Amino acid sequence: MTAPAFGSVTWFQIGSEDPAATRSFYTELFDWSFEVDTNDDTEGRYAQVTTPGASHPTGGLFDTRGEVPNHAIFYVLVEDTAKTVAAAEKRGAKVLVPPKTTPAGLVFSDLLDPQGNHFGVFTPPAA
Known part of the structure; x- marks a missing residue:
């Protein structure tokens, strides 16, 4: 796979x-x-x-x-959550949950696209 x-x-x-x-x-x-x-x-x-x-x-x-x-x-x-969030903001997205890192190392963020649709991005923990 x-x-x-x-x-x-x-x-x-x-x-x-x-x-x-x-x-x-x-x-x-x-x-x-x-x-x-x-x-x-x-x-x-x-x-x-x-x-x-x-x-x-x-x-x-x-x-x-x-x-x-x-x-x-x-x-x-995504490869880099913080970088993606910054790029999304430049394109009109609104950050709902700034990049957060879980104890296991997963990094995620929730956003609204310019039309108001809720979506998220994440980077898995380092291998």
């Missing part, structure tokens, strides 16, 4: 104030499986999603606890 190219959509996230109902909906509709991610700093609020036929998770479900609106967004793999 070849690694995805920079600029590819490689992750999605669903944010829900009712993650149990969201899990049930997508499990019944698409046979997705969910596993709580215990290796991050979200205090069990994040579950990784594996879709049928996938060999690894390709998405996540975030328990918003009502702190942010429910959402479904895609994430694009």
